[in-house]
Amino acid sequence: MQFSAAQIALLINGKTEGDTNATVGSFGKIEEAGAGQLAFLANPKYEEHLYTTQASVVIINDALELKQPVKATLIRVADAYSAFASLLTKYQEIEAQQLMGIQDPSHIAPTAKVGEKVFIGAFAYLADGVVIGNNVKIHPQVYLGKNVRVGDNTVLHPGVKIYHDCVVGKSVTIHAGTVIGGDGFGFAPQSDGSFKKVPQIGNVVIEDFVEIGSNATIDRATIGSTIIRNGAKLDNLIQIAHNVEVGHHTVIAAQAGISGSTKIGSGVMIGGQAGLVGHLQIADGARINAQSGVTKSIKSPGGVVTGTPAHGYTSALRSQALTRNLPELEKRLKELEEQIKLLLAEKV
Structure with a gap:
């Protein structure tokens, strides 16, 4: 697909400088991009590349004052990074619209309900009672267990597995290999030293506008729901245990692990490889540094901890x-x- 600088500027509410008819068909880093590619400059450290780049079009900040002539057509916006992110999102949406229909072989149970403009890839499996909204993209080898519900505009990438009775909201993206709704780690110790499994009869609820990376696991609740609230973002290789709640717009980096029944507030940031024990309360806006071992609740909003056991950052x-x-x-x-x-x- 080819887009002109004028079309791109219209999409991101920018102002062009140079040839408005310059066209691009792909994206590139500003230091590596060639003719016919679009780049962006947000970090001042890379400004030197603006004057040598071979990109046809570059998105830059309004506030940037040029020190040398620039060959590329420029599009000025208030925030180049956010504008570029919005443009990539629109580009993905255009590409996704081309995916439609049901590929063979795939299995859709007679009682499953599928919305309009849906794509279902080969070897996907939709069990009895599954409900799929409109514009949903289900890539190959996705498994949806009994009574799973998936909201409009959600994308399930290859190999996603969602167990029975789980609920996925609207505009959710779940990347390849992630498992939603596996059993929580519940075993009752017995007098003879063995462990008796505690049935996990709850589910997982993922609200709207959530994104979950590849090979993450979110366990179903023992009773009730494990909940990922609106706008939360989870990286790859994250473990969320049974009955955990992750708050609105909280972000969790790769390889973090959250133990059972811990409640995480809104706007929390959790670094990679952090570990939280069970039954904690994490206040809104808390910051947990990478590799922290959190053994106590964080009660103060905006509190920052680091280390193992985690304690105050200062x-x-x-x-x-x-x-x-x-x-x-x-x-x-x-x-x-x-x-x-x-x-x-x-x-x-």
Whole structure:
């Protein structure tokens, strides 16, 4: 698909400088892009590439003052990064609109209900009672168990598995290999040392505008629902245990693990490889640094923790500074010990 600079500017509410008829058919990094490609400049560190890039069109910030002539056609916007993200979203939507119809072989149970303008890829399986909204894209090898509901405009990428009775909202994106609704890790210890499985009869509810990365796992609740609230964003390889709640617009980076029944507030940011024990309360706006081990609730909105066990960020920095100074402190301690010995010897 080819787009002119004028068309792109219209889509992102920008102003063009240069040839408005310049056309692009793909995207590229500003330092690598060639003729016929669109790039963007948001980070000042890359400004030098603006003057040498071979891209045909570049999106830049309104506030940027040029230091040299630029060969490319420019589109000025208030925020180049956000504008470029919006443009990529529109581009994906245009591509997705071309996906439609039901491929063979696929299985759609007689009691399943499928909306309009839906794409169902080969080897997909829709069990009894499944309900699919309009404009949904179900890629090959997706499995939807009994009574699963999927809202309008949602995209399920290849190999997504959603167990029975789970609910996925509107405009949700779930990437390849993710499993929704597997059993929570519930086992009751017995007197003989063995463990008896506790049936997991709840479900998972994923609200609207959520995005979940590849190979994540979200366990069904023991009773009730594991809930991912509106606008939350989950990275790849994340484990969400039974009865966890993730708040609105919370973001969780890769390899984090959330133990059972922990409640995470809205606008929380959780770094990669962080681990949270069960039954915690995490206040709105909290920040949990990468590889933190959180063993206690964060009760103050906007609180920041780091380390294992996780504690206040500022005190953690002081502790780290002291740790770095330990060799010098040890040296000074030995010197003081020697001086004390000499003083004691003089008194004798």
